[in-house]
Amino acid sequence: MLQSDVIIIGSGLAALSAAYHLCHQKKVTIITKSSWKESNSMLAQGGIAAAISEKDSWQSHYSDTLVAGCNHNNDEAVEKLVQNGITEILEWFHKGLQLDCDEEGNLCLGKEGAHEHHRIVHAGGDATGREITKFIYNLIKQSVTIVENEMAVQLLINNGSCYGVMTKKETGEIKKYIAAKTIIATGGCGAVYGHTSNAAVITGDGIAMAYRAGAEIADMEFIQFHPTMLYLDGACVGLVSEAVRGEGAYLVNQFDERIMQNVHPQEDLAPRDVVSRTIFYEMKKGNQVFLNISPIKQFETRFPSITALCREHHFDINSGKIPVAPGMHFLMGGIQTNDVGETSIKNLFAVGEAACTGVHGANRLASNSLLEGLVFGRRLAFHLVNAPFEIPFHHDETDLENISEITFVLPTKEEIQSIMSTFVGITRTEEELAHAAKWLENYKDSSSFWQFNVKNFTISEIEIINMLTVGWLITTSAMMRSESRGGHFRVDYPLCDDSNWLKRQLVRIKEEMQVGV
Structure with missing residues (x-):
């Protein structure tokens, strides 16, 4: 049983950002189910959005984010993202991150969909995610414990408080990691769909694990297709x-x-x-x-x-x-958090795509995802640095006593992907969603959804259970939202009417810009 101050589950940019700002004051352990190199952050091509240009402003970036998000954003979270994003990028640049520049040494700024201005910074042309992820990893690798090829399978909870995580290796060995604070940074759930830009390891594990532990989950219906x-x-x-x-x-x-x-x-x-x-x-x-x-x-x-x-x-x-x-490209929903990563479970935090701060609304603005990982990873770390650290609850048992020993007949990953792509895809109807929900619920235990003894399943089978869980969360959330908004498009319901709201927002932003707010 290994003990740390902070456990971070996942190894993408949000995880590394939090680790960087924590590791010199806290004992940090990063746990990832494959290599640290296998993450969506490493695959991100586009860049990072930030209002660096003198012709640009955070207010404009804010406005573009709200318009793309279809009035489903958390306004305060968006303001923190776009305001802090400018200094975030410039600080990493000054620390030595090689961003693409012109011959005079000025940052090259690209433009992407739904952005009013050129504000996208790149590294290595179209390898931004890989370059910044590698850069931060190299800064922290000597200061944190990095555990690879172990899958986090169950959060350790006692009296409503998280005190660590249980992992499983391909060999079947189960281990416990104890910590005062646990952070889920496992990314989204791209592998739930057949066609996806995500890494193959992104099977919704963190979200499913948090759901089984009782954490609040939000906005799962909002799926962005690239x-x-x-x-x-x-x-x-x-x-x-x-x-x-x-x-x-x-x-x-x-x-x-x-x-x-x-x-x-x-x-x-x-x-x-x-x-x-x-x-x-x-x-x-x-x-x-x-x-x-x-x-x-x-x-x-x-x-x-x-x-x-x-x-x-x-x-x-x-x-x-x-x-x-x-x-399938990005999940706007996830584990419900505030703007410092706190979930509904004490001492459990989430950051990055696994978290739902509301910053992306119903549809993420292009190149805001890497920015989110950096900004909110730092915010979470600073919150934890100043938070009280209690001695974690210590338990000598397996923490599986109350979990059913019943095993399931599971579908294949391909069968889940086919159902989700066909019936819960780019467009949706009540009939299609009901069909998908019924299919997924064939794998429901009589008392609850997919509470299982991790000893009884291989890592691949646990991934399938997680995909079923997340697929059901997406499907049932989509059934509950009887409108079309952003990444959730119901053919049998009209588009949301945001026109009046958007007008009010744009007027306010223009007024603030005129008075220099």
């Missing part, structure tokens, strides 16, 4: 960053018709939910969709990772058109 994944032979095989459209690429069908014209004022740079639905409808008509990259000069230099992805799958980018389709 419009442009490389689509070959009927499968999505990798992400084609929104930054490509920001540099001038545009969407066409096989007849060279521009499919985003007359759909949205921002056309190809419309919010992701709008672009994804447009591509989805085009494909339902039997058409193919391509990203025309011919306007981009020196594509291979600007987007080396996407070029390598295409070559890996033997696709020639010299054709000038990349075949694309939407894929």
